[in-house]
Amino acid sequence: MTDPDKPRKKRKSPLWARLCAIFGCILMVISGGTIVATQVVTARVNGAVPPGDLLPVEPGAPVKRADIKGPLNILLVGIDPRNDTTAPLSDSIIVVHIPQDMSEAYLFSVPRDLIVDIPPFAKTGFRGGTSKINAAMSYGSSVGNGKHDVPQGFSLLAKTVSKLTGIQTFDAGAIINFGGFKKIVDAMGGVTMTVDELVKSEHLAPDGSPRPRSARCRDPRSNCDHPYTGPQKTYKPGTYHLQGWEALDYVRQRYGLKNSDYDRQRHQQQFIKAMADQAFSKDVVTDPAKLGAVLEAAGKSLIFDGNGNSVVDWAFALKNIRPANMTLIKLPGRSVITNGSYKGEALDDTADEFFASIRDETVDTFLLQHPEFINKA
Template identity: 25%
Template structure:
C-alpha cells in the first residue's frame, strides 16, 4: 500500500467504523411495545493523547459509543445533531445493541434550569473547546443509564463534499420517497421526491437523501440510507487511481474538516477488527418515540413554538427508558 493510499484510508477510518457499528445489512428497527403493565483532527480531530491510544485486548468489556450526525455548514441549523445513536457493544457475546434517541426530546440543559431539545446540546456547548461533547454525553448517560466511553461526530457536509469530489454515486433506492417537509433555506420547507430503483445522485441530491426524515421507518430509515451512501462512497474511494494526488488530498481535507472523535487511529483499527465480523442477526435496533415511552407536545423554545417529545412518566423522568435498556442488554 502506498503512503498516499494509507493517508486517505486512515482518514476514512472513522467513517468505516461508523458503517460497521451501524451495520448496513440489518433488519428493520424493533419498535418497543408497551403493554398494559410494562416491564419497565487537525487530522479528523482524532484523539492524539497516548493514554488509551491502543486497545487493551485483554480488558475489552462492554463498551458504549455515541454516534452524532449534524447537517453542517450551509444549512439553517448546521450544528443540531439530528442523528443521536447509542451503540452498546458486548464483545464476549459478539452482539451490538443500537438505541436511537429522538432529536426532539425535551431535556433540561445540564448545569442550568433552562430546557432545550436534545439535538441542541452540542450546538450550545460547541465553543467550549475540548469539552464540547460533555453536555450531550452527560444527558445521554442520564437518559439511557449507560456510560458513554467514546463518541464519533460526523458533519454530513463531508458526505456532500465527497460525492461532489467523486463525481456522484449510484444508489439502489429501496422505496419511493416523498418528503413535502424537507428543510429549505431561511426556515422554509421544500419537497424532496425520488423513485425506487437504481439512481444516480449528485452531491445536493445525496445530502437530501440522507437527511430526509419523513418516512414510515423514521430515523432508522434515514440511518439506513446514510449507510447505503457511505458504502457507495467507500467503494468508489477504494477504486480510485491513487496517483491522482489532487483528488486524494481533496478527500483528505474534507474528511479532516468534518469528523470529530476521541478515538485514536489504532483504537479505530482495533475496534474495526472486533466489530466487522458481527452477523446482522446479532445487532438489535431499538427506537424511542411516541409509540412507546414518549409523548408528543409543544413548547415555546426561544421565541418559537416547537414540537417536542417528553417522557410519559414525566419531564426528566427516564426510569422506564433506563429499565427497558437494562433488561434488553441483559437478555
C-alpha cells in the same frame, strides 16, 4: 438519481469498510484484512482525521484504554456547518451499542426535539435545566467573547445522553459535519439505497439548487415553518444510486413525512447501513486518487475521540462487524402539545426498558419481546 448498476462481486473486507459499518462510513481509512498496513499509510489515516477531546473525563479515569473490548457504546452527532460565533445544535444523534462479543451492532437515534434534563456544566456556568436535547451542545459550547467550541459542547451532550439512557460512559465519539459528509459520499462514487416512502425536499429543487424563499418569509424576522417555494426534489419509493447532494438532502427531510422526525431517523439509519454495504463492495484503497479524496473529505468533516485509541485501533477492533449484523432500532415516542403549542418530543416508557437492556447486555432478549423496536433496513 439513477438506477443502480448490477450487483457487485463481493470482496474481502477493507479496514476502512469496518469503520464505515460502525461510524456511518465516515472513518473510511485503510486496506486491512489480509493486507498489512504500513506505518506510512497508518500515519496518513490517523493524520487525516483530527482527534478531539469530545468525551467527558472523570477524575481518576485512565487517559488511554489498554485495549478495545466490548461491550462498547459510541456516540455520533451530526451538525450543520457553523463558524465559531454560532452556537452548535446537534441535528442528528445516534448511539451505537456493540455487545461484549463485538460481533454485531445496534444503532438507535435520539429525537433532536426530545425534552430532557440537561445536567449542569461548570465550564460554561450552565446550571442545568429542562430543554430539547439538541440544545445541549449549545449550552456546553460557549468559551466567552461570543465564541463557541463544538467539541466542548459535545461533552455536555454526552453527559445528557448518559443521563437519558443510563449509559455511564461512551467509549468513542464523533462529530460529523454534514457539509463534508456530502463530499465523502461523492468520493465513494455515490451510494445505492432503497427509498421506502415518498419524500419531498423542503430545501432543494429537482436539479439540486436551493429553493427560493417565499415572499412572506424573506424577512429574517418572520417565523415561517415552511419558508421555501417552487418545485421540489422528490424521492419516490424504489432503489436508487444517490449522489452526495441527494444523499445529504434525503436524510435531512422530515416535513411531510407521516411520522416526521421518527421517519427521518429511520432514513438516516438506513443510509448508514447502505453506506456500509457500499464500503464493503467498493475497493477504494486500490485507487490512490480516490483514497486521497476520501481521506481529505473525512478530515474536513469529522472530529473523532477514540478514548485514547486511534481510528486504526478501532478499525482492527471492529473487524467482525458487517452490515448484515447491524440492527436498526426505533425508539417509540410522541409529540408534547401544551395549549395547542408544540413543545417537543417524549419517549414512551418502554424506551427505558430498552436502555436497561443495553446496560444489562440483554438486548437480544428485549427485541424478541418487542419486535416493534426494530427498524426495517
